[in-house]
Amino acid sequence: DVSICVTYVFMGPENMSDSESAVYGYNMTTISAYSVMQMARDFGFDPKFKWANDVRINDKKTAGVLADRREHKFGTSNHRPIIILGIGVNVNVTMEDFRREDHLQLSETITSFKMQTGTTYDMRQAYGSLQQHLIRNLDELYQSGFAPFKARIEPHLETFNHQPRLFDLKDNHDNSPDFAYAAAIVIGLHHDGELLLNIDGRTKEYPAGRLLKEKEITQAEDKLKEEVGKLCLKVQELEGQPDNEQKIAATKG
Numbered sequence: 001d002v003s004i005c006v007t008y009v010f011m012g013p014e015n016m017s018d019s020e021s022a023v024y025g026y027n028m029t030t031i032s033a034y035s036v037m038q039m040a041r042d043f044g045f046d047p048k049f050k051w052a053n054d055v056r057i058n059d060k061k062t063a064g065v066l067a068d069r070r071e072h073k074f075g076t077s078n079h080r081p082i083i084i085l086g087i088g089v090n091v092n093v094t095m096e097d098f099r100r101e102d103h104l105q106l107s108e109t110i111t112s113f114k115m116q117t118g119t120t121y122d123m124r125q126a127y128g129s130l131q132q133h134l135i136r137n138l139d140e141l142y143q144s145g146f147a148p149f150k151a152r153i154e155p156h157l158e159t160f161n162h163q164p165r166l167f168d169l170k171d172n173h174d175n176s177p178d179f180a181y182a183a184a185i186v187i188g189l190h191h192d193g194e195l196l197l198n199i200d201g202r203t204k205e206y207p208a209g210r211l212l213k214e215k216e217i218t219q220a221e222d223k224l225k226e227e228v229g230k231l232c233l234k235v236q237e238l239e240g241q242p243d244n245e246q247k248i249a250a251t252k253g
Contacts, residue, residue, distance in 0.1 A: 001092075001123055002090070002091060002092040002093045002094070002097060002112070002114075002123075003088060003089060003090050003091055003092075003093055003112075004087065004088065004089040004091060004123070004126060004127055004130060005086075005087075005088050006086070006087050006127075006130075007084065007085065007086050007087075008084075008085045008086075008087075008134075009082065009083070009084055009085070010028070010082070010083045010085060010138065011080050011081075011082055011083075012024050012025075012028075012080055012081035012082070012083060012142075013080065013142065014079070014080050015079055015080075016079065016080070016081060021069065021071065021079075021081040022069065022207060022208075023192060023193060023194070023207045024069075024081055024083075025067050025069035025081060025083055026052070026067075026193060026194075026207045026208060027141060027146045027192075027193040028067050028083050028085060028138065028141070029052060029053050029065050029066070029067040029085075030049075030052075030146075030149075030153065030189075030193055031134075031137050031138060031141050031146075031149060032065045032067070032085055032087055032134060032137075032138075033049050033053060033054070033055055033063070033065045034049065034133075034137060034149065034152070034153050035130060035133040035134040035137050035138075036055045036063045036065065036087065036089055036130060037049060037055055037156060038129075038133040038137075039089070039126065039129040039130040039133055040055065040057065040062065040063075040113070042129045043113060043121060043126070043129075045057050045062075045113070045116070047062065047156065048156055048157070048158045049153060049156050049157050049158060050158040050211065051157070051158070051186070051195050051209065051210075051211060052195070052208070052209065052210055052211075053065040053066060053067075055089075056158065057111055057113075057116055058111065058116065060109055060110055060111035061109060061110045061111070062089065062090055062110075062111055062112060062113070063087070063088060063089040063090065064087075064088050065085070065086070065087050065088075066085070066086045067083050067084070067085050067086075068083070068084040068085075069081050069082070069083055069084075070082045070083075070084065087130070087134075089126070089130065090110065090111065090112035090113070090115075091112060091113050091114065091121050091123060091126050092112065092113065092114045092120055092121055092123070093112035093114065093115065094112070094114060094115060095115065113126075137149070145192070146191065146192055146193035147191045147192070149193075150189050150190075150191050150193075153189060154188050154189050157186065157188065157189060158186070159185075159186040159187075159188075160186060162185050162186070162187075163185070164183045164184060164185050165183070165184065165185075165186070165211055165212075166181055166182070166183055166184075166211070166212045167181070167182055167183075167184050167197065167206075167209045167210065167211055167212065168180065168181055168209070168210045168211075168212055169181070169182055169206055169208070169209050181212070182197075182199050183199070184197035184198060184199045184209075185197065185198040185199075187203055190205040192205070192207075193207070194206055194207045195207075195209050197209065
């Protein structure tokens with residue numbers, strides 16, 4: 001085989017609140033990505049972590065992690081989150097594999113260990129390395145929380161040279177609005193594992209925040225234009241009604 005594609009099911013600590021359970025799920029994604037980075041370093045690579053779930057080598061995606069959190073109740077009061085974790089790593093994928101799947105355009109943004117060096121890697125060795133790092137790291141997360149990992153992961157976090165990037169922040173547990181795009185600068189990681197973003201000169205932690213792709217940025221711009229267009233139509237409607245001067249002023253404000 002040319003890729004590592006694995007799924008794990010883990011059970012989190014007992015009696016967590018909803019917000020704690022959500023953060024624990026996000027932390028497992030980050031820790032799993034860190035485990036992939038350690039495995040990549042075992043083979044001589046210098047990977048970067050692109051929030052929220054990508055591992056990149058030389059600015060191209062090499063691996064991805066997805067975590068799905070479910071709540072499970074044991075008895076009357078014992079709540080424990082169940083995390084379904086999926087990890088995919090391109091190890092021996094080649095350009096021919098992209099051609100065969102008619103995905104040649106993906107080679108512009110996606111790479112593999114083999115595409116980087118021309119070397120064919122031992123898949124068992126690669127999987128064994130990942131498994132070893134993952135089990136050790138998740139055990140430490142379970143016992144000690146995220147804090148010990150901050151200093152290890154933060155130097156490898158992709159900050160885009162501290163240039164603003166557009167993030168989708170609507171999935172945070174603080175009831176963010178559905179339309180919650182923000183231009184933000186990546187600052188680092190909070191000791192609880194949240195991403196630290198600077199938005200309009202203020203730094204705040206976000207447990208969930210997804211960097212938008214170019215296509216999604218275009219869609220966000222189109223949605224914003226649509227909302228502005230609706231507002232303009234509303235103003236025009238009000239302007240056509242002489243007794244609505246106060247409403248016009250309020251809408252324009």
